[in-house]
Amino acid sequence: MDRPLRAHARRNQARVVAAAREVFAEAGPEASLNEIARRAEVGPGTLYRHFPTRRALQIAVLRDRIEALCGRGDELLTSASPDDALAEWLRAFLAHARSGQGLGGAVMTVAPDELGFDCHERIMDTAARLLGNAQRSGSARADLSPGDLLQLVVGIALATAQTDDADEPDRLLGIVLDAVSQRRRGGGSAQ
Structure with missing residues (x-):
């Protein structure tokens, strides 16, 4: 059962999606996930915690x-x-x-x-x-x-x-x- 995300985690998730939307628009669907994490101002671990695969992040975007x-x-x-x-x-x-x-x-x-x-x-x-x-x-x-x-x-x-x-x-x-x-x-x- 999925537990609701805490406010901080929801904000991080939203920042990752917003950054991914930008980076995918600029560089395409194979854009650097590290660049997405950098622009979202989160670590790669946070990105992968919310989106364990590139496809999961693409689907979210x-x-x-x-x-x-x-x-x-x-x-x-x-x-x-x-x-x-x-x-x-x-x-x-x-x-x-x-x-x-x-x-x-x-x-x-x-x-x-x-x-x-x-x-x-x-x-x-x-x-x-x-x-x-x-x-x-x-x-x-x-x-x-x-x-x-x-x-x-x-x-x-x-x-x-x-x-x-x-x-x-x-x-x-x-x-x-x-x-x-x-x-x-x-x-x-x-x-």
Whole structure:
């Protein structure tokens, strides 16, 4: 039976995850665990006590990133403008998809029980709720599915992974958002 962590141990664990998120984003999923411990200002023993394997730490970082992304979506559901909420969340999703440096691939085989939830399902559900709000308000095309929308954004992330043009991802997302919007298209459906 797992005992709850003491406050100090929880803080150390959170610092390790935050440092790992940074270091993995900079150097990829095979980044130095010693560098992660150094940035978290803990010893390697503390890192390994909380995360006995690299994979355990990668899973914790992925869980943290997805929880933050979907939590932001939950906050945006109360936005006065469903169109703006969807656009803001898609920008966050694009940043999430672009910043992984292979972390998602490194833990691609992670089972929902290891993560604590099904990450694909959680992201899809968040996208569905935000898109549904925009569709009900009449600001997003009714024929668009959450899966289609996420595929478009992932496509942008993949297509711009090696770009030197820092503005390209947001510019391409803007094109997608224009295609999603009923208002920008005059309220009609695509021919």
